Amino acid sequence: MIPTLMLVVLIVFLFVHILPGDPARLVAGTDADEATITLIREDLGLDLPLPKQFLRYVQELSHGNLGRSLRTKRPVTQEIAERFLATLWLTLSSMAWSVLFGMAIGISSAVWRNRWPDRLGMTLAVSGISFPAFALGMMLMQVFSVQLGWLPTVGAETWKHYILPSLTLGAAVAAVMARFTRASFVEVIQEDYVRTARAKGLSESLVVFKHTLRNALIPVVTMMGLQFGFLLGGSIVVETVFNWPGLGRLLVDAVNQRDYPVIQGLVLLFSTEFILINLLVDVLYGAINPSIRYK
Amino acid sequence: MCCMAQSTPASATNKSEVLTITTSQALRTPVSEVVRKFKKQKLAVAAGLFVLLLIVAACAAPWLVPFDPEDYFDYDALNDPPSLAHWFGVDSLGRDIFSRVLMGARISLAAGLCSVAIGAVIGTLMGLLAGYYQGWCERLTMRISDVLLAFPGMLLAIGVVAVMGSSMANVIIAVAVFSVPAFARLVRGNTLALKQMTYVEAVRSVGASDFTIMLRHILPGTISPIVVYGTMRIGTSIITAASLSFLGMGARPPTPEWGAMLNEARADMVIAPHVAIFPALAIFLTVLAFNLLGDGLRDALDPKIEQK
Numbered sequence: 001m002i003p004t005l006m007l008v009v010l011i012v013f014l015f016v017h018i019l020p021g022d023p024a025r026l027v028a029g030t031d032a033d034e035a036t037i038t039l040i041r042e043d044l045g046l047d048l049p050l051p052k053q054f055l056r057y058v059q060e061l062s063h064g065n066l067g068r069s070l071r072t073k074r075p076v077t078q079e080i081a082e083r084f085l086a087t088l089w090l091t092l093s094s095m096a097w098s099v100l101f102g103m104a105i106g107i108s109s110a111v112w113r114n115r116w117p118d119r120l121g122m123t124l125a126v127s128g129i130s131f132p133a134f135a136l137g138m139m140l141m142q143v144f145s146v147q148l149g150w151l152p153t154v155g156a157e158t159w160k161h162y163i164l165p166s167l168t169l170g171a172a173v174a175a176v177m178a179r180f181t182r183a184s185f186v187e188v189i190q191e192d193y194v195r196t197a198r199a200k201g202l203s204e205s206l207v208v209f210k211h212t213l214r215n216a217l218i219p220v221v222t223m224m225g226l227q228f229g230f231l232l233g234g235s236i237v238v239e240t241v242f243n244w245p246g247l248g249r250l251l252v253d254a255v256n257q258r259d260y261p262v263i264q265g266l267v268l269l270f271s272t273e274f275i276l277i278n279l280l281v282d283v284l285y286g287a288i289n290p291s292i293r294y295k
Numbered sequence: 296m297c298c299m300a301q302s303t304p305a306s307a308t309n310k311s312e313v314l315t316i317t318t319s320q321a322l323r324t325p326v327s328e329v330v331r332k333f334k335k336q337k338l339a340v341a342a343g344l345f346v347l348l349l350i351v352a353a354c355a356a357p358w359l360v361p362f363d364p365e366d367y368f369d370y371d372a373l374n375d376p377p378s379l380a381h382w383f384g385v386d387s388l389g390r391d392i393f394s395r396v397l398m399g400a401r402i403s404l405a406a407g408l409c410s411v412a413i414g415a416v417i418g419t420l421m422g423l424l425a426g427y428y429q430g431w432c433e434r435l436t437m438r439i440s441d442v443l444l445a446f447p448g449m450l451l452a453i454g455v456v457a458v459m460g461s462s463m464a465n466v467i468i469a470v471a472v473f474s475v476p477a478f479a480r481l482v483r484g485n486t487l488a489l490k491q492m493t494y495v496e497a498v499r500s501v502g503a504s505d506f507t508i509m510l511r512h513i514l515p516g517t518i519s520p521i522v523v524y525g526t527m528r529i530g531t532s533i534i535t536a537a538s539l540s541f542l543g544m545g546a547r548p549p550t551p552e553w554g555a556m557l558n559e560a561r562a563d564m565v566i567a568p569h570v571a572i573f574p575a576l577a578i579f580l581t582v583l584a585f586n587l588l589g590d591g592l593r594d595a596l597d598p599k600i601e602q603k
Contacts, residue, residue, distance in 0.1 A: 007442045018458055126590070130583035132534045134541045135557060135575035138564060146565055233449025237538050251450075252542050255457045263457055271445045 005275055012268045013057050016260055017050070026258065027070055066268070067261035071254075076265040079250060087239070087246035090169065091231050093162055098170035099177055099224060106181025106220075110189060111208060121178060128175025133234050137168040137241035154243035169238045173227045180223045181216065188216040218289055225281030229274045332595040339591020342584040349581060353400040362391035364398040364551045374567035383573040386556075387563045388549075392570060395551035396577050402463060402552045403581060407533035410470035415525050417471075418478025419517075423509050425479065426486025436483070440476035448473045452535055456544045463536075463552070466545040470532045481524055485517035492516075519596035526589035530582040537578055553578050 024041040025032070032040075041047050045056050060067075066076035109121040141164060145153040152161050188194065189212050197211045198204075239248035247266060254262035334340060352359065362381075368389040369375075375385040383392035425436035443451065455469035489495060490513065498512050537554030539545040546552035548559055553574040560571035 003438075004441050004445055007438070008445050011442065015454070015458065126586055127579075127583065130530060130534075130586050131579050132537055132541075132554075132575070132582075134538060134554070135571070135578060138557065138561065138571055139575065142564055142568055142571075229447035230449075233447035236449055236453065237542065240542055251453065255453055256543060258457075263454075267446070267450060267454055270447060270450050274447055275445050 005272065008271045008275070009058065009061065009268065010054070012264050012271075013054055015264055015267070026260065061268075066265035069254075069262050070259045071257055071262075076261050079262060080247065080265060080269060083246050083250050086244060087235055087248060090162065090165055090238075090244065090246060091228075091235055093166040094170035094173065094231055095224075095228065097166065098174035098227075102174040102177025103181045103220065105174070105178040107185055107208065107213070109178065109182040110185035113186060118182075122182070125175040125178040128171050129179070131171065133168055133172060134237050134241050136171055137164070137238055140164050140168060141242070155245075165238050165242045165244055168241070169231060169234050172234065173231060176227060176230075177220070177223065181220050184216040184219045185212060188212050191215070214288065218285065221281055221284050221288060225278050228277045232270050232274060329595050333591055336591040336594060339587055339594075342587035342591065345580070345584040346588055349400060349584070350404060352397065353404050356397045356401050360391075360394035360397050362394045364390065364394040365549045367391060367394070374563060374570065376567075376569050384567075384569045386560070386570045387567065390549075392556075392573050395556060396553070396573050399551045399553045399556065399574065399577065400581070402546060402550070403533050403537060403578070406463065406467050406470065406536035407529040407581075407585070410467045410532045410536070411474055411525050411528045413467070413471035414474025414528070415478050415521060418475040419482045419514070419521060421475070421479040422482025422484075423486055423514065426483040427490060427505065427509050427513065433483070436479055440479050443473065443476040446473075449535065449538065452539060453542075453544065456539060461539075461544040461547070463540075463546045463550070466536050466539050469539070470535050474528055474532065477528070478521065478524070481520055482517055485520060486513055489513045489516045523589055523593040523596055526585055526592055530585035530589070533578065533582050533585070 024037050024044060024046050027044065028037050028040050045053055048056070064077060066080075068075055069079055072079065105121040105125065109118040112118050141153055144151045144164060151164055152158075155161055194207060194211055197207045202211075235244075235246065236248035236251055238244065239246045240252055243249070247269070250262065251266045253259070254266065369381075369385055369391070370389050373385065373389050374387050375381065377384040381391050381393065383396060386392055386395070421436045421440075425433040446454065451473045452466070452469035455472055456465055459465040459468070486509075495508060495512055498508055503512070536545060537552070537557075540552045540554035541558045543555075543558065546555045548555055556574040557571055560567075560574070564571055
């Protein structure tokens, strides 16, 4: 994990150097003279050799310094801190409902395999992975906010503001979870120990929830970790649709205005989060399945 | 895996033997088995036909469109709902939505197919080399995959577009880049398993080169998971490409790209929802067809799944 993280830092650092154009000129603005640009170049350390620049970047990073936004001239960390919670809550609420619903649909599909709950659930699931989030968000907003007037359209003040964006963001994840839970469950429910559990007269609910679910959960947890990455990416689109004051919209604005320090900081943050979540998933494995232990 | 082994040219059978089998009983080759299993899935067959129809329509779109998708403006019919003259209605600039959606199919299909093809070819080669040679080659490939997978897909795509500028070609490259590690891992895993098979040992013992073994004997064995994964990936890629255009990082207006059309439709969503509904439906149905096709192919190609 640490080497991967170091490589990610290296790539994010190189990001500015593979960009077309001179970063110093970008910072200075279009009508700056040569002297100003040279000054800025020295100030940013862009005149130093590349390895030295990288060391400097890592040093700054370890002090929590991500540079300043070209647009607002404020520290990138401050820009991120202001919007971090809005995105975090959105992501977590989406994850919570989609895992809950996805697994419920997946389990009922597997238990009533090839019957109507299965067909309904899997039709919903395949539609869920096929509908793009931005289109779903626009439709939901049109129906529930504009025509029915039940829910607010944009902003993130009350819990009501969270309903539509988190539905939109979680829909695809719920669909993936449902399909995946079903597949894993169907495999486990055919195992000998499930037959044994039934043979010794356990109730069906005990068989499903105690003997099958726990064993079926292992691949599902992996999938959950992967889906977190999807949510982080999806939040970029959903936040644009709902004008959400979060990190995703900050990234879109930063890309459109070529605000490189902000892009750099956000890419670093997103990938670190993703790597940490995958680590957490590995730890969770051990908790769910004691037979998996790491050396 | 065993069926795959039989399908390779390694199993050189006597010609007359094959002929006698054909005449005495229906020959059940791995291919005919796959076709038989696939045909049983009506939904997947329908999805496959829809995809074919879509590809034909996309290729013929310039001759099929009733109006010019970019340069025809009907100022008397702004935001008009669907009618006989304009099947899908008219958008806020007076353009015919049906023509634009049809032309958009070219862009979205090209984006989905090209990006997955690029990703699959590079990923497969990386996976084959990594699985076959192992050692430093494997470590390097898997490290690159790890790093690429450390970025959420959408973020990686946005990063590539931020570096290279926003255009549809760059979107294709961006989406291809994040398909590569998934294919590389998939193929590497299969290569590691196939490499141990007796038939590979046999081919090596008669003096086949590494290159021949990899491309003619290991690749065919891993082609079915690549096809299944690739088909599903096309759907995801179409959504990602449309999302990027929706965010203003891909195709630019007035290009009739579905995601870009939806973004343009946002302003008039309240008075003219049909402007958004048709491109949204187009994305949904296209991606749905690829996903259903992928599901069907998976069930048909996986020898482990035997349905009653």
